Amino acid sequence: MHTQVVIVGGSQSGLAAGYHLRRLGVDFVILDAQSTPGGAWQHTWDSLHLFSPAAYSSLPGRIMPPHTGQEYPDAQHVVDYLNDYEKRYELPVERPVRVLGVHRDGHFLRVEADAGTWRARAVISATGTWWRPFLPAVPGRSDFGGRQLHTVEYRSPQDFAGLHVIVVGGGNSGAQIAADLAYDTELTWVTQRPPRFLADDIDGRALFDASTARRRALDAGRTDTGGVASLGDIVAVPPVRAARDRGLLTASPMFTRLVPGGVEWADGARAKADAVIWCTGFRPALSHLAPLRLRGRRGQIATLGTRAVDEPRLHLLGYGDWTGPASATLIGVGRPAREAAREIAALLGTPQ
Incomplete structure (x- = not known):
């Protein structure tokens, strides 16, 4: 199968990328390993709520509706929102499709999956981190009886x-x-x-602003503001x-x-x-990119913005600050998704 762009991952980052590619007239498909919309939000603990009110937790083009009776929406509200977003913009999501590997194939990138093979001019990896939990090497873990x-x-x-x-x-x-x-x-x-x-009056709105201000300061060669880490x-x-x-x-x-x-x-x-x-965090779920051999000594892929330095046809989206300020959040992924879509459109020669 041929398409201009394959997006690997159908949660918030993949949908935001799809929104911007659609606006630019780029042909694409989203391959999602989950059987239903909502990504990792379908699998969180029962009491999880967002850090921010609905209006400050939105993807590009569509404000998240308020959650009746709750200032901070719960995970099911996010799942419903992502489902609605996908349908509203008629984003071409195929699921369940598990991507096994991305390979160089001449002028194309070949995306091999359990449901077939796609050849594309560009790939956006938007698989997040939830699927790769990190467990520290603590002595005695194998001895514990509970x-x-x-x-x-x-x-x-x-x-x-x-x-x-x-x-x-x-x-x-x-x-x-x-x-x-x-x-x-x-x-x-x-x-x-x-x-x-953090102070009780600080929520996701302030965290997004702090992360964005830090990235702008670093890009401009100014003193590091410390970003979110400086707040708590x-x-x-x-x-x-x-x-x-x-x-x-x-x-x-x-x-x-x-x-x-x-x-x-x-x-x-x-x-x-x-x-x-x-509750020891996560690592980026990037095993599908292993055939491209892009990882450095610390296991991270070098990027310029969202674009892989050593493979300009590949963009990484939604893995945290190294692929865009606050890009692992609902509100934060919109801007890097737009930048990635514009770069890919330019690569393909699509009028913008």
Whole structure:
């Protein structure tokens, strides 16, 4: 099959790219491994809410409608929005299609998938990070006798009611899941450093502005503003704020190893655990790009904006600040998606 552009991934980044390519008159297809619209938002924990109001969590061209009765929309509202967005703009999504590899093929990039092969003049990789959870190499993990799971597998506190649970991680996922579990479990929350809560009035709007300001300063050769990291690590969304204010989110330092019945610190102190939940982040899901051999020593693909430096027919979208300020967020992906679409249109010689 032939097309001008293949977009790998049908969640927010892929849809934003499709929106801009459609406006530029570029022929494309979106290949999505999921069987239904919504990407990773379909697989989050039950209580997850966005950091920002609906109007500040929108993709290009379509404001997210308010979520009745809630300032911050939940994950199902996002799924519904993405489903509507895909239909509204008649974006050509084929699913479920799992891309196995992207290869150079003369003037084309050949995209091999379980549902067939596509040849394209350009490829946008928009697979995100949810599908590649990171687990740290902590001594004793194989000795622990309880349940271990990552953020991607957590759903509800009811699954752990009455149990001793250790939540590992000082970011937003760790804080939100710890707050979720604080009322019905014997909770121990551990972090690498003391948790840094952002001011209660800061939400995703301010974070997007901070990230954008940092990128503009760096691009202009000015002093690094520090971006989001200068403000803190944890957005105090209402459930986190409530648990924190009740004294239920007191963090302990990171333990040194797991033991059969729990965890142990350097001083010999131990805590019982029936389950350990690793809220330890993600890595970009880029295995489909391995045939192109683009990764550097640190495993990252060098980019100029969203374009791969060593393969100008490839753009990477939605993996975080290295492919555009706040590009892993709903509101942040619009601008780099537009830039990627314009570069590809220029490559193809499409009038803009």
